[in-house]
Amino acid sequence: MSSIIIDTSASRKVRELLRFLLESGKIDAAVTMRKIPEDSSYDLALITDASNLDEAVPIVPVMTVNAGQVLSSISTSGKKIAVVLKPCELRAFVELVKREQGSFENLLTISHTCGGVFPLDLVAAGKIEELLPKYEKIISKGEVPANTRDTCRACEHFIPMNADITVAVAGDCESGKGCVMYLNTDKAEEYAEGFSGERGELKFDPSALKKMLDARLLEKEKLFASITEDGPGLDRLLDTFGKCIGCHGCNSVCPICYCLLCDFESANFDYNLPYFEEHLSRRAALRLPPDTIFFHLGRLTHMSFSCVGCGMCSDVCPVGIPVAAVFRKTGEKTAALFDYVPGRDVEESIPVMVYKEEEFSDIG
Amino acid sequence: MSEWQPKILAILCNWCSYAGADLAGVSRMQYPPNIRVVRVPCSGRVDPLFIMKSLQSGFDGVLISGCHPGDCHYISGNYVARRKFAVLKPLLEFIGIEPDRVQFSWISAGEGERFATVVTKVTEDIRKLGPSTKLVKKL
Ligand code: SF4
Ligand code: SF4
Secondary structure (H helix, E strand, C coil): CCEEECCCCHHHHHHHHHHHHHHCCCCCEEEEEEEEHHHCEEEEEEECCHHHHCCECCCCCCCCCCHHHHHHHHCCCCCCEEEEECHHHHHHHHHHHHCCCCCCCCEEEEEECCCCCCCHHHHHCCCHHHHHHHHHHHHHCCCCCCCCCHHHHCCCCCCCCCCCEEEECCCECCCCECCEEEECCHHHHHHHCCCCCCEECCCCCHHHHHHHHHHHHHHHHHHHHHHCCCCCCHHHHHHHHCCCCCCCHHHHCCCCCCCCCCHHHCHHHCCCHHHHHHHHCCCCCCCCCCCHHHHHHHHHHHHHHHCCCCCHHHHHCCCCCCHHHHHHHHHHHHHHCCCCCCCCCCCCCCHHHCCCCCCCCCCC | CCCCCCCEEEEEECCCHHHHHHHHHHCCCCCCCCEEEEEECCHHHCCHHHHHHHHHCCCCEEEEEECCCCCCCCCCHHHHHHHHHHHHHHHHHHCCCCHHHEEEEECCCCCHHHHHHHHHHHHHHHHHHCCCCHHHHHC
16 A cells, blocks of 8 residues: 655645545545634535635544534435544444444545544634644644643544544644655545655554553543542542533534434433322432433443544533543443444444353353 | 331343243242342343333342343343443442342243242342432432
């Protein structure tokens, strides 16, 4: 597989690639982050005409929606689509494909080594532009920017798994020094054929990012410790989730929560008169709306092993609950039972859909 | 006042454990009267949420029982159930539920005696733990 040396900014080079793919008719559409000049904010855009690519900023530390979630509704359209995803977005999409919520067939996936994304309040405040130079400097040194999402700082999967094209964002990326585009698959070679740029045979070397990995692992340890500082337990759980107002924002932005009708929004959790009568016959008081904490326990049992730690849930929570940190921490435990890494391999089944005859002999 | 009695929900699969309970009954075996039985088609039908909901609704403990691994009427339901319970265990720990409050066992239709023994043991375990009030009061 070959590589392409990037002689300009990494983001610009990817934009050029998207332009080339659209203009040559190799793809019907591109999915990329875009800057909205009028209000210095960002969105994720589906672009079908190359003339609309000028505002595309394919590589930018902003995640307004987990792109994996969005892809699930367009990947089976039959159109050829190139999509630029962050590593956790790609992993989220892999999890969705396993759940038959999308397909890689017509997709060209472009991902990049990721320094983490800024929380949405910084995006909304229009601060990204001024934060970028410092951010790039910090990640080029293999350090962890302090003002990114907590789960980003603690994420060890910042190198894309299974992308057709990997852009190694390293060194001084604004000037293009040290950035390389790796074509990992035959599909990538095929699509990129005819695209300009100096070709080479470079191999992506993850060991170059060892320093970043170590820094992230350290952050992870700190983050996980903060979740159960005074030990696990119900009081701690209440401390954490007691503030929840039950808006369900966290699961609506979660790429893994794909169910059209969430159990918690179904008739199973309809609160009617008999429910209240029944509960109040045994309990003197009832939290209203009911089950705000229970909802999290449900989500934890249903999907924590697939949590990719994108941090969307924490970022949208109106009351500042560190949802993502809890899910990552718990998810790591539940996934470890099956030696599972969410998004690692699309051929790998979801752990609760398969079994081995000889396992968990301690149960039963 | 009479001594506190634990209330335990027993979720039994139709093909093995429920029949095992039946056998214990018709054989007039003695076991504590603390369980309330819910019959499910298969242990694979048990959503871990049922278990947490039971604790929240005031049960002091939950016993889930299905066919022995390899003997599932639906071939693999209990294997999948076992994985779901494996996920639930660290979670219960995470929220501070004593592991003994939620127990799993495999009991066949012919094991009436085993059924009685399991129910006795589970009841005693939960009696030792005392009433489960945490989830009831606060969730
Ligand atoms: S639970 Fe939160 S961090 Fe995990 S995948 Fe869902 S939105 Fe992302
Ligand atoms: S976003 Fe926050 S407040 Fe809303 S349901 Fe999730 S945890 Fe609760």
